[in-house]
Amino acid sequence: MIRNLVEWRPLTDPVEGYTVVMGCMGAMERVAIANLKAIGEQEADNxxxxILVFDGPVEEVSRAVRDEIESHPLRDRIRLAGYGPIQYRVARLINWAWVYCWLSWVIAIGLVRSRAVIVHDLDAxxxxxxxxxxxxxxxxxxGAQFRGVRWYRGGGVTDEMGIPTTFELVLDxxxxxxxxxxxxxxxxxxxxxGKVVDFDTFLWVEWQAPGREIGPVEESELMHPSQLICDYMGVVTGRKALAGRGHSLAMLPYYHHxxxxxxxxxxxxxxxxxxxxxxxPLDGRDLAVDGCSPAHWAWMEKLIRLAEHGLFGRVRPEVEAFLEPFARRAGKVVEAEVEVGVELGVRAEVGAELVELAA
Structure with missing residues (x-):
């Protein structure tokens, strides 16, 4: 059903520099706008x-997104795209986050003019x-065909296989x-x-390439909570229930902000x-947080504090008030090392470091 939804031609005369591609959801337009605002602060010499690809007809992209693009420092280098009629009907019929993700990314890659493409996650x-x-x-x-920020791990894919994760992946x-x-x-x-391996989006293509490597990034360089988009879209599509489960959706109001x-x-x-x-409450839904552990509340608080200091030089008062319940729910997590940084593949030291960030 999806095999022939997208076609592209070989890129034979690439321009110098890089293209950033981002798959966007209409249901999460505020996250897209938050990302656009942050990208507007980026150095962009090369x-x-x-390229922003939304999960619907391009003419249905909201006025709020269009206004942000029209006033953006990089507005002359931003391209807005969407799904064609058949792509949209098929994606809506299947209504699965992995189809939307793949479709948006390959549409964008088919549009690029540069050899280097950075696959930038919507919530990063x-x-x-x-x-x-x-x-x-x-x-x-x-000189790698694929260069990521950490090795993918899961579904039978191991570190030893040497396949970079897709978020912040630079590809040829x-x-x-x-x-x-x-x-x-x-x-x-x-x-x-002799073992069954589930290759996530892009991973099978990466596995066949001779040049693959990683270069880790720090939490202070990129705010990227675990599975935020997948979990929220799972709620929107009715495929996921949050009660009793750990997740990072408590950070979504901060993205809206x-x-x-x-x-x-x-x-x-x-x-x-x-x-x-x-x-x-968020967008007319009640999002359960009863499954979030104290360590995860502490990690989410840490990510937001790092973002505030990096973007604004301090934690703004309204964000400080928002984080107070996070700190209470984290409790006294002192000098603990808990592997909660799933997306960046790091170990979050919570406790003394949070005290320093709060100072």
Missing amino acids: LVEL IPIRRDFFERLYLEWRES AVHFRGNHRPFDAFNKTKLVG LGGEDRALRQATAALADPSASSF
């Missing part, structure tokens, strides 16, 4: 284009001002479009060494101020 907020420039320059120096579009069709990049289940909409932050602050509250 940026060719920023760049903090370090030269974040994209550094990723590009390190990729160019490496000449290699990609010259050797593969778009459908090759969709999730695949294969037998490798970064995107210029303050109501979500105020409502969440008021709701979570009640120590017995097991949920908070």
Whole structure:
């Protein structure tokens, strides 16, 4: 059903520089706007284009997103795209986050004019001002077809296989479009060494490339909570229930705030101020948080504090108020090392470091 949804041609005459591509959801437009605002603070000497692909017809992209683009410092290098009629109907029929993710990314990669492409996650907020420039320059120096920030782990894929994760992946579009069709990049289940391996989006294509490497980034360079988009879209599509599960959706009001909409932050602050509250409201839904562990509350607080210091030089008063319930729910997590930084593959030291950030 999705095999022929996208076609592309080999990239034979690439321009110098890099393109950032981002798959966006209409249901999470405030997250897209938050990301756009952060990208507007980025150094962009070698940026060719920023391509945003929304999960619907491009003419249905909201006025709020269009206004942000029209006033953006990089507005002359931003391209807005969406799904064609057949792509939209099929994606809506399947209604699965992995289809939306794959479809948006391959549409964008089919549009790029540069060899270097940075696959930027919607919920990944760049903090370090030269974040994209550094990723590009390190990729160019490496000569790799795929260069990521950590090795993918899961579904039978191991560190030893040496396949980078897709978020903040820098890829060679000449290699990609010259050797593969778009459908090759969709999730695949294969037998490798006698074991069944579930290859997530892009991983099967990466596995076949000779040049793969990683260059880790720090939490202070990029705010990227675990599975935020997948979990929220799972709620929207009815495929996931949050009760009793750990997740990072309590950070979403902060994304709305970064995107210029303050109501979500105020409502969440008021709701979570009640120590017995097991949920908070967002966009007409009550999102359960009863499954979040103290260590995870501490990690989410840490990420937001790092972002505030990196983007604004301090934690602003309204964000400090929002974080107070996080700190209470974290409790006394002192000098603990808990592996909660799933996305960046780091170990979050919570306790003394949070005290320093709060100072």
